[in-house]
Amino acid sequence: AEARSMESLEKQLICPICLEMFSKPVVILPCQHNLCRKCANDVFQASNPLWQSRGSSAVPSGGRFRCPSCRHEVVLDRHGVYGLQRNLLVENIIDIYKQESARPLHAKAEQHLMCEEHEDERINIYCLRCEVPTCSLCKVFGAHKDCEVAPLPAVYQRQKSELSDGIAMLVAGNDRIQAIITQMEEICHTIEENGRRQKQHVGLRFDALYGILEERKKELLQSIAAEQEAKLQRVRGLIRQYGDHLEASSKLVESAIQAMEEPQMALYLQLPGSLPCRITDMSKASMSSRPEPGYENMDHFSINVDYVAEMLRTIEFQTGA
Numbered sequence: 001a002e003a004r005s006m007e008s009l010e011k012q013l014i015c016p017i018c019l020e021m022f023s024k025p026v027v028i029l030p031c032q033h034n035l036c037r038k039c040a041n042d043v044f045q046a047s048n049p050l051w052q053s054r055g056s057s058a059v060p061s062g063g064r065f066r067c068p069s070c071r072h073e074v075v076l077d078r079h080g081v082y083g084l085q086r087n088l089l090v091e092n093i094i095d096i097y098k099q100e101s102a103r104p105l106h107a108k109a110e111q112h113l114m115c116e117e118h119e120d121e122r123i124n125i126y127c128l129r130c131e132v133p134t135c136s137l138c139k140v141f142g143a144h145k146d147c148e149v150a151p152l153p154a155v156y157q158r159q160k161s162e163l164s165d166g167i168a169m170l171v172a173g174n175d176r177i178q179a180i181i182t183q184m185e186e187i188c189h190t191i192e193e194n195g196r197r198q199k200q201h202v203g204l205r206f207d208a209l210y211g212i213l214e215e216r217k218k219e220l221l222q223s224i225a226a227e228q229e230a231k232l233q234r235v236r237g238l239i240r241q242y243g244d245h246l247e248a249s250s251k252l253v254e255s256a257i258q259a260m261e262e263p264q265m266a267l268y269l270q271l272p273g274s275l276p277c278r279i280t281d282m283s284k285a286s287m288s289s290r291p292e293p294g295y296e297n298m299d300h301f302s303i304n305v306d307y308v309a310e311m312l313r314t315i316e317f318q319t320g321a
Contacts, residue, residue: 124152125139
């Protein structure tokens with residue numbers, strides 16, 4: 001039970017990058033996960049290849065990377081990883097654990113790994129061809145006697161180192177992909193903003209065209225209205241002139257009829273002698289002034305906008321020079 005507790009404790013003290021027990025100093029990330037400072041710096045440098053190290057004369061700028069445990073984005077200031085807080089509690093637990101444990105967890109666990117074929121033999125070598133751990137007797141007498149083998153610790157360290165490098169590469173690759181995604185999201189935002197601005201620009205240009213058309217329409221309508229009013233005034237003037245002549249002629253006719261109805265010759269001859277002359281003058285009055293044929297026609301105000309419509313249909317975006 002004590003061995004299981006120690007093993008469970010050591011699992012909590014394993015760095016997710018190097019897969020070894022945390023080495024001092026241990027840094028605590030904003031997401032509360034822990035990393036060896038060296039491993040955190042490796043991941044940070046992989047995600048920020050242009051970041052200036054502490055030893056550089058240039059003033060370093062901040063950077064970011066993602067926690068390998070939860071993918072939370074860690075934003076660092078100009079001090080980089082050295083600006084992260086150390087986890088002294090974990091470091092103290094590691095010190096106590098090492099004092100209580102005579103050997104690392106993996107070494108203690110190895111004493112319980114025994115060969116299935118040779119129960120009294122510990123598994124201490126690794127078959128390179130079959131890619132399985134085995135014991136010395138299997139190499140000498142057993143199934144792996146013709147295989148090439150290597151010491152188990154050497155293979156263990158090599159594969160763990162390769163795995164750690166692979167993890168670092170994946171973490172760095174994921175951060176680069178995330179950076180690309182962020183960049184493309186920014187591009188989408190820029191596209192939307194540029195599209196909105198260009199739509200507004202095109203709308204303003206067409207509004208200007210609408211304004212020109214409305215102004216020209218107003219001018220042409222005013223020209224039609226001016227000629228219409230002039231023609232109406234002339235014709236209405238003639239109507240009034242003819243009306244006055246008609247009224248005077250009607251009154252003269254009425255006076256002449258009354259004179260014709262007078263039965264007594266003496267009284268008739270006493271009427272003004274100018275009445276026949278007035279009738280003669282009235283009948284000879286010239287009323288030939290009238291609008292010429294087609295005077296009412298307004299067809300000369302017709303316009304042809306077909307060529308303008310065709311030109312408007314050819315409006316297109318300008319291509320870069």
